[in-house]
Amino acid sequence: MNLLYLDNIYKAYDEKDVLNGLNLDINKGEIVFLVGPNGAGKTTLVKIILGLSRPDEGTVLLNSKELRVPFSNTDKLCLGYVPDEPIFIEYLTGLENLKYYCKLYNKNSSNEHLLSIMKAYDIYSSADKFVKDYSRGMRQKLSLCFIDIIHPELIIMDEPTIGLDIISIDYLREHITKLKEKGHSLLxxxxxxxxxxxxxxxxxxxxxxxTSKLNKDYTNETNALLFKNKILDNIK
Incomplete structure (x- = not known):
């Protein structure tokens, strides 16, 4: 069953088409990746789903209902977003930022729970440091902590591996799979x-x-070279 469906989406800036009749669907409990060159429209598409930009034409459906701006509280709770440029309050610590956003989302998480999440991303030792002193990689890791705090139906992640080390990327892959097993969907x-x-x-x-949808054979790790060549063929 479709959780999110984008139907014939058009968006132009300065008379230049960015999205031109785009279609995309995400089923419940499904992990969907969107790949493409810089400037292809990935960020524009994400903004449309989040209600930060409106399509010139087309419809966005969430749970078979049209997603309209301003979003209802129910719709807001269905969507979670991890941006590529993490946004935090600079003069709060990493832990304080997590506690602050827990309050915004009415999530009751103990300090121990939040610290255990930070430890998994190897930023536990920086829990009491101001975020202004965090590197880009540390900010990205802190942003990913929200995956374990907020559990919306659909989690949208924009370039989540930027700045992450191998251990954190492995943790992320493992946790994404666990979220799918729990019925969450990810774009x-x-x-x-x-x-x-x-x-x-x-x-x-x-x-x-x-968008063009790849054959499922290309999602297999053994077909890495075929996958790379297929993507390059599609963006020429």
């Missing part, structure tokens, strides 16, 4: 082709304003 934009394979249910290539 993930990425340039990391290796990250897609092995955990993706479906992979869409976005280019020239439209």
């Amino acid at each position: 993930i934009t990425t340039h990391d082709m290796a990250f897609c394979q092995g955990i993706a249910d479906n992979i869409y290539i976005l280019n020239n304003g439209k």
Whole structure:
């Protein structure tokens, strides 16, 4: 059953088509990756889903109902977003930022629970440091902590592997699989082709304003070279 369905989405900026009749669907409990070159429209698409930008034409359906701006409280709780440029309150510590966002989302999480999440991403030792002193990689890891705090139906992640080390990427892959097992759906934009394979249910290539869906064979890790060549063929 479709959780999210984008039907014939058009979006242009300065008379230049960015999305040109785009279609995309995500089923419940499914991991979907969206790959494409810079400027292909991935960020524009994410903004439309989140209600930060409106399509010129087309419809966005969430649980078979049209998603309209402003979102209802129910719709807001269905969507979770991890941006590629993490946004935090600079003069709060990492732990204080997590506690603050827990309050915004009415999530009751103990300090011990939040610290255990930070430990999994190897930022436990920086829990009491101001975020202004965090590196980009540390900010990205702190942003990913929200995966374990907020449990919406659909989690949208924009380039989540940027700045992460191998251990954290392995943890992320493992946890994404666990979220799927619990019935969550994920839409993930990425340039990391290796990250897609092995955990993706479906992979869409976005280019020239439209998406093309790869055959499931390309989601298998043993077909890494075929997968790379297929993507390059689609973006020429």
